[in-house]
Amino acid sequence: MMDFTPEQIERYSRHILLQDVGVEGQEKISNGKVLVIGAGGLGAPVLLYLAAAGVGVIGVIDGDTVDLSNLQRQVIHFTPDVGKPKVISAKEKIRQINPDVKVIAHHDLFTSENAFELIRDYDFIVDGTDTFPVKFLINDACVIAGKPFSHGGILRFDGQTMTHLPQTACYRCVFHSPPPPNAVPACSQAGVLGAIAGMLGTIQAAEVLKFLTGTGELLADRLLSFNAKTMNFRTVKLHKNRQCPVCGEHPVITELKEAEQTACDLKQR
Amino acid sequence: MAKITLNDEAQEVTLPLSLTELIKANSATPEMVSAQLNGEFVAREQYDAIAIREGDEVDILYFMGGGQSS
């Protein structure tokens, strides 16, 4: 048993009161190690809620600095943070929310070179990135290394997310390979309603906490999508695709290659 | 006319209809979606060859990036 201090018991009391979490569940959260890739629209709410929940170790990787146009939705960054590396800004907020959390910040890009090294020590990975090549890279790294992860994507008024566990459908089971460059607009071109990032990111954070505590049914073999204009939520049942290039019967992807497209042109300002 | 279910909603379509035509009729681009027919993923190269039948359940799933800095 982990010895919670009276202060921690009070801090986490609303988790401890929850029948499905309790002291044991909070211990699992406090012993959890989660890597969040991207400290932007999705990463921001994920990081805030995981910090508040007291996840023991939170890793965060992002190569960007805070831009004024980020503040409309990337709620972990504040106006005085403009120009600061996102991971530093995020780390400062996490520290203030919850000093129990150990933060490991990487001001870097997630690449085929560092992927395995980065994910190795974590129990769960969260994809909060915005480019398809990196989403596929995260998928392939996690599938090959046998790591569970949460995929998330947002665009305009829509969001979608799925959770991959070893043996359940992966992102490539659904989307075989990245779309042609520039075929799908990025938020910089198409825009996104700020709160959508919060809706999707908090769903991802909830999945992490469910995973760590072993509570409920994860979005494994299911793809959740919603449209905020209608507020219709839809869950599509998935199962492993036998022809999946990374987890299928005859995988052709057995090692990581550099992202198939190095940068999304639409991202360039 | 044939009754099918597209993304959980009942729809009436005129046969013959290929999966490609169904995707286009729903203002999507075949290269930019993933499709499940009766719970099985269909390879994109087969969209043209798949004939929609009465009672089919089709899911069209869209690529969604977004989230970090864009």
Ligand SMILES: [Zn+2]
């Ligand atoms: Zn797969």
